[in-house]
Amino acid sequence: PGETAHLGVLIRQNDLNVPFNLPVTLEIDNPYGDTVASYQLKSDRFGLMEARFNVPMSAFTGRYTVSLYTKGRYNDKLYIAGSSFRVKEFAPDNLRIEGKWLDNAGDGWLDEKMVKAAFSLSNLYGKPAVGHKLVATYRLVPADFSFKKYDGFAFRDPKRDEKQKARPYEEDLPEITTDADGRGLFEIDLAKFEQGAYRLYLTVDGLELGSGRSVTTNLESLVSLNKFLIGWKANGALDYIHKDSSREVKFIAIDNKLDKIEQKGLFLSLYSRSYVSSLKEMDDGTYRYQMVPKLKLIAKRAYDISVLGSTEKLKTDEAGEYVLELEDTDGLVLAMVEYSVAGKANLGHKVDKEAGLGLKLDRDEYKPGDTISVQITAPYTGYGLMTIERDNVYAYKWFKTQTTSVEEKIVLPQGVEGNAYLNVAFFRDVQSKEIYLPALSYGAAAFNIDKEARKLNISLEAPQKVKSGTPLVIKYKTNDKANIIVYGVNSGILQAADYKLPNPLAAFMKKKALRVVTSQIMDLVMPDIKFLRTLAASGGGDGFEQEALAKNLNPFARKTDKA
Incomplete structure (x- = not known):
């Protein structure tokens, strides 16, 4: 109470342009929901506005809410954004x-x-x-x-x-x-x-x-009751490694004071990971097939870590998922390095047998013009349509596969900002043996688009100590011509209020949802009848194959028993 709350507003349109001279209303409500202040503001040519609220000495303590409104189509209040601050009495400690x-x-x-x-x-x-x-x-x-x-x-x-x-x-x-x-x-x-x-x-x-x-x-x-820990660090990304590329992992051992130590008598094991379909009872009593991971041991040997650390070269000559484990003599897993090698292969990957498609991007963020590499894992071979979408389709590409795991590429076009989605629709080959699975599988992966073009890098220089009554000289530097706001607040108040530095770019460029509606009829395409007859002629099963074949050829067919 008795102090002044300084409120700054930065406003932009959806396309990040400045709404010059836009009239808005800023309201402040006390902890009991009563409006204690209202300001009529207009944005300047930079989209900036400022208001000052003098907190009365008799003001209630607690959290105050700040709301920003503009006029709607019917002169109603349209909420734009909001924030809050706390009013608290400070008494000296004894x-x-x-x-x-x-x-x-x-x-x-x-x-x-x-x-x-x-x-x-x-x-x-x-x-x-x-x-x-x-x-x-x-x-x-x-x-x-x-x-x-x-x-x-x-x-x-x-x-x-x-x-x-x-x-x-x-x-x-x-x-x-x-x-x-x-x-x-x-x-x-x-x-x-x-x-x-x-x-x-x-x-x-x-x-x-x-x-x-x-x-x-x-x-x-x-x-923690651990006397030491094993740490690892790779010289590149582990979730997407190109086949036959070089990738290494460094292991270190540290004690509870973070000093490096030597650790001997360990065992290093390399596993390949595949997935098998298993029937599992769900919470509602129904049964459903789920993909369960299965590890297969490839190699195991004794391993020591020196004081400076030890380096291990990863196996990347075959596409697939791998797990590198470091154990002690009691079998306790001290480190677990999981990595994925991208490439063409027929693999038992983690895909949903009811029409799932596994997608793995090589990066989380791209610049316009970059090439996006994606590892696609399907339940069968066939044809695919790959698109970059958000509110519309920005790019597309058709492809064909001969294996269930392939790596495809597509270029991110210019003019896309914020985030987007890579959508893949995959259609089963008419000659595929997976005739009991849906003919269409699909998947989508979200990714971010580099915001460097929208960033303004600011560096500030200020003295650590300033005498009372002397000017405070602040030097600043930006990577481009711009108008900036420089303000200072008591550090003690910042700690007490848990103040967070504003991030306008994150507020204006929030993640947007995928709003493209896709229509298709590919899941109605039936397998090749000649191929189905070839499968049915393989024999065995007391007519089970013929019955399954008949259901795929004519789902409305009925079986009648002869008297």
Whole structure:
């Protein structure tokens, strides 16, 4: 209360052009839904608008809602966008609290079953606060291993049970009282929880004597009972590797303080992964075929990791899906590297036998004019139509396959922005033996389009310290001519309000849905009758083949028993 809220608005049309001189209404509602301020604004030639709201001293505390409207067709209010801010009273603290982990692992993880944290409470003059209560609550949130020191390396949690979904925990610790030095110690027993990596959040309040007021501090750390971890990093993408191309993976071993260590006595196994159809009972009692992955061991050998790390060259001479596992002597999987090799092959891939089509793009983002490579896995051989779509069809290509897994290419045309979809409709060959599957299979894969043409790179330079009464000199640089807004806010307010830097490009170029309607009759095409008769003449099955053949030739045929 008593401060000023500065509200900035940047507005664009759907085509990202500026709606110059567009009249809008900006309204501010208090936490109880009452409108406390309304501003009539018009966009300038840059699409910018600004409003200032002086928060009254008597204003309610809580979250205030900011809404932006324009006039609709019938002079009604048409909502455009919105945001919010909080109004909160700040009172000076009479106490100061500090805390630390006793077994500090730095940027690593705490690996003990009993985690201890020490806290000290004092008054503002540094004198210990004796006999004060300390109240603590902790949360355990399932986490993954990721470290800035080893950027690009992936780590697996060997102790996590992958068959069970990890769940968070929250618990209050028993209250303690500060001693003669104003200190207190909390202990957290991690042995009673499911094994795995967690992010531990500990919140401790130091209470004032005879008052409900308190000071708060928070500690945070990654916790796990793993004494070491195995990390791996490839020299390129693993989800799409061209056949016979070179690809390597580097393995490292680290301890809980993130120091590299030597690890011997491991075993490296290479598996190929295929998929088999299995009948499974669903929750509603019905049965359905599902594709179940099956691993086949190709090679296994002893493996050691040096202090500097060890490098392994991947097998890429055959198309397919592969899994590289690193195990200890007890069979515990320490690392699992999954990769896919693209190319022509007849493979048992993960496709839906009811008309599914497996699509895998070589990248997640492309520039206009780039060539998109896609690995297509179908349940049969045949013909396909590949299109790039969103609100209309931007490009298309016909292709034919002789195997169930092929790699195809198509060029992304100019003029497409934001995101798009690669859609593939695949038709069964009339000579295919998969006559009991639907004749049409289809699939779609979304991808992003590079936004570099819309980006404005800004660099700012400002001194770390400025004396009161002296000018603050700020230097800026952009990669193109532009108008920019430079503003400053107290860093303490930013932390208290959890302020996030605006991202206008992400707001204006949100992901758009696929809105193309496709009509087809290819699923009505029947197999070649001569080919069907050849299959039926293979014998066996007490007439089962003939009955199945008759159903495919004439789905309305009835079988009558002769007396």
